[in-house]
Amino acid sequence: MKSYPKLIISVIITLSAGFLGSFFTSSSIDTWYASLNKPSFNPPNWLFAPVWTSLFILIGISFYLVWRKNFGGRRNLAVGVYSIQLSLNLLWSFFFFGLENPFFALMEIILLWAFILANMNIFYKISKPAAFLLLPYLFWVSFALILNYFIFKLN
Numbered sequence: 001m002k003s004y005p006k007l008i009i010s011v012i013i014t015l016s017a018g019f020l021g022s023f024f025t026s027s028s029i030d031t032w033y034a035s036l037n038k039p040s041f042n043p044p045n046w047l048f049a050p051v052w053t054s055l056f057i058l059i060g061i062s063f064y065l066v067w068r069k070n071f072g073g074r075r076n077l078a079v080g081v082y083s084i085q086l087s088l089n090l091l092w093s094f095f096f097f098g099l100e101n102p103f104f105a106l107m108e109i110i111l112l113w114a115f116i117l118a119n120m121n122i123f124y125k126i127s128k129p130a131a132f133l134l135l136p137y138l139f140w141v142s143f144a145l146i147l148n149y150f151i152f153k154l155n
Contacts, residue, residue, distance in 0.1 A: 003068050010067060011060030017086045018056045021093035028097040036102075037154035042147060055140055058133045059086070065130035066123050078122050085115035102152040109145045116141055 029045055066078055092112055096105035116138050124131035 003064075006067050007061070007064045010064035011057055014056040014060035014063070014086065015053070017090050018052055021090045024093040024096075024098035028100065032100050033097065036151055039147065039150040039154065042151075051140060055137050059137055062123060062130040062133035065127045065133070069126055071126045074122065074126060078126060081115060081119050081122050085112060085119045088112040088115055096148065102148060102155060106145070106148045106152050109141065109148050113138070113141050113145055 033045075063082055066082075071078060088108065088111060092105055092108050095101055095108050116134060120131045120134045120138065123134065
């Protein structure tokens with residue numbers, strides 16, 4: 001019962017990062033993004049919000065599973081890498097949609113991908129389920145990286 005506030009806080013933090021990123025995204029979807037050449041495998045626009053919401057909830061639960069454990073000397077590293085990858089997630093939206101710059105976004109998403117992998121590695125040492133909960137996030141960002149690359153190349 002005592003850990004419910006940590007669960008709620010963990011999920012709210014990650015959903016808040018997504019919400020902040022949507023400020024850059026929402027204003028560009030029907031304008032700049034609509035004008036881009038996209039590959040044939042580009043998902044429909046309506047799919048992104050439910051996928052990202054689900055992913056942010058999983059990311060939050062993952063952090064909660066780590067936060068509730070006593071992980072001693074790895075605490076600063078775990079929280080630091082988690083915070084960096086969440087910040088990089090937000091930064092991608094700024095580069096891609098806010099600055100309308102697929103090249104900067106591509107460079108940044110490569111870094112994001114590496115930090116997600118580092119995050120999974122650190123979480124695995126603390127809580128294996130926490131690391132596994134980040135797998136869908138890694139897969140989706142891998143897909144987004146490929147999509148970002150093709151959008152950059154086509155435009």
